[in-house]
Amino acid sequence: MRVLVVEDDEMIREGIVEYLSEFGYSVVEASDGEAAINQFDESTHLVILDIQIPFKNGLEVLKEIREKSNLPVLILTAFSDETYKIDAFTNLADGYIEKPFSLSLLKVRVDALIQKYYGTHDYFEYRGAEVDFKRYTARLNGKLVDMNPKELEILKFLIENEGYALTREQILNHVWKGTDDVPYDRVIDVYIKELRKKLQLNCITTIRNVGYRLERR
Known part of the structure; x- marks a missing residue:
């Protein structure tokens, strides 16, 4: 399954890419909102999307993705403010994880969304x-x-x-x-x-x- 990881923190982004790749996911990465939109296409199955990214923030990217697709989107956020969470879900995010987070927890959430959306034989x-x-x-x-x-x-x-x-x-x-x-x-x-x-x-x-x-x- 092809996962797009959008995160401007290079260490976090590379950690996610390397970890998910070990479990057979095909991972594409972007460090800002514009790169995320350019990398996103019909072959993408899931997006891991940070809120605070350059050029276009995560919520803007999410809005553009929703104009094209209903694929699962998992939000990464350092914010505990409920306003950001409400905005994310208003724009049809499928869940969020607050930083800092463990990679094993992230994978569990990714696996669950893949199973929910694509099932065993889809x-x-x-x-x-x-x-x-x-x-x-x-x-x-x-x-x-x-x-x-x-x-x-x-x-x-x-x-x-x-x-x-x-x-x-x-x-x-x-x-x-x-x-x-x-x-x-x-x-x-x-x-x-x-x-x-x-x-x-x-x-x-x-x-x-x-x-x-x-x-x-």
Whole structure:
């Protein structure tokens, strides 16, 4: 998951970046409000945002983010004044942590927000492939990949049943349920071929005379 850390204190910022990176997060950093807006894009999953930063303060950055996205934002603040907390929540922050704070506590809060917003099967990562099923976006080695919605729906169904073999008929019934234009079952082979090609998913294996199984190695 891609986390944007916005903090002007270099020691605190680098500490957060290094700590979260150890746990598999992809972390991007910014030292001021303008840099934060420039770094923020659709690939960002969570923002850790300090209030007192140069050029644009944290609340201004939060307002701009909310014009584009409802992704989780965790506020860092040295202020105990309730006015700042009220302003943050008025602008739809998802929580705050007062400085000084422990990195382990910060990670717990980040993990909880990621789980709340993206859930177990709303985000998939395998080697260089990343898929966000809520946004219907996919990347390979950081680059956006043009995906057919049905390809992503098939992939999600395989993920939800990871380790189990699924027949073509099961996939068809799930992905095309409630529609009148159910394709011939061999169309699934085409979609699987494209998934493997576009996202380099060697974790999808063919089960002869049955169908397909996804199993991360």
